[in-house]
Amino acid sequence: MAGGRGFPRHSESRYSRPTITTGQATGMLDPFGRKVTYLRVSVTDRCDLRCVYCMAEEMRFLPKADLLSLEELERLCAAFVGLGVRKIRLTGGEPLVRRGLMTLIGNLGALVRAGDLDELTLTTNATQLARHAEGLAEAGVRRINVSLDSLDPERFRAITRRGDLGKVVEGIEAARDAGLAVKINAVALKGLNDDEIERLVEWCGQGGYDLTFIETMPMGDIDGDRTAHYMPLTEVRARIERRFTLTDSDHRTGGPARYADVAETGRRVGFITPMTHNFCESCNRVRITCTGTLYMCLGRDDAADLRAPLRSGLGDQALREAILSAIARKPKGHDFIIDRTHDRPAVARHMSVTGG
Ligand code: SAM
Ligand code: SF4
DSSP states (O other): OGGGOOOOOHHHHTTSSOOOOOOOOOOOBOTTSOBOOEEEEEOOSOOSOOOTTTOOSSOOOOOGGGSOOHHHHHHHHHHHHHTTOOEEEEESSOGGGSTTHHHHHHHHHHHHHTTSOSEEEEEEOOTTHHHHHHHHHHHTOOEEEEEOOOSSHHHHHHHHSSOOHHHHHHHHHHHHHTTOEEEEEEEOBTTTTGGGHHHHHHHHHHHTOEEEEEOOOOBSOOSSOHHHHBOOHHHHHHHHHHHSOEEEOOOOOSSSOEEEEETTTSSEEEEEOTTTSOOGGGOOEEEEOTTSEEESOTTOOOEEEOHHHHHSSSOHHHHHHHHHHHHTTOOSOOOOOOBTTBOSOSBSSOHHHHOO
16 A cells, blocks of 8 residues: 555454544644634545536546546545644535535544544535435544535526525435534525525524635636625625625634624624635645645645645655745735636646535
């Protein structure tokens, strides 16, 4: 096995003991003194949906041969944990369409149980969640994010270009019943779901889910004009405040969302505002793609190839050095702009490549 490190499958451990050795965590500081503790891993660029703000209808996905194997993804995650990462989010594309993903989740979950990792979590469209919810909870996942932009079946199908709302809701309920805390993520889309903002707040309150709104980011070509549906979250918040009482909260989940408590529902509503309020000063995260490319910033093109050191046969020291030299280049921030004079994507790659 690459690097000489073995990874017993979770069927051997049945989630009872760590299967990955991470070494002594050393900590990673970027040039601006920010500690990198959060790794997002896109396990596949493929997806069973084609959300209009995320993908084009016809997408050319990566050849399967280019993807890191699950063992390689594990080894990469272990290297990051060894360097001080405390939270891992698996994303995509749609993570649950990657075959064998539950094995990876089982093995990474062992790191949580061993205390080497504070949290293992997932962002999913929930189309396959109903059959995986129990397994996720059993593996040590405690919270998941589910993307849901509309509660109207027709509209949901239109936004996702093919999705079945019933299946998604079934998945969300299965996750809740399995004991997972579910946070709903909704992209605010003017003219597409802005009249559902209050309903989403209410529905999440009734179901016991927190809710986060996201501004659309200019990433990748999508067969359409993002500026037409761009909606600043200042408008979303103003709309919510006409019906609900919001009190700003100190609650943080390690990500960029800023939260407020909703008095009427007893839940929280969060706002992720990469466009109207850039959150780079507190950025603690980096992202790897399913081919092992490390992006130090979601909104920048600079990247480091980790697949070569991973496959070099030189062992984990070479991999650690490649990671550290990339972290030393982490930029101060992005400068996303979305308006009529900037209607090209700020970065060519889609969110599904880097992982949202
Ligand atoms: N397929 C999974 C899902 O939809 O939850 C995980 C990957 S998806 C790329 C992660 C998140 O990115 C989703 O919440 C999605 O709404 C969001 N997203 C995708 N493209 C975006 C864009 N251009 N701007 C803002 N958010 C975007
Ligand atoms: Fe797929 Fe998620 Fe992108 Fe929608 S947002 S197309 S579900 S990757």
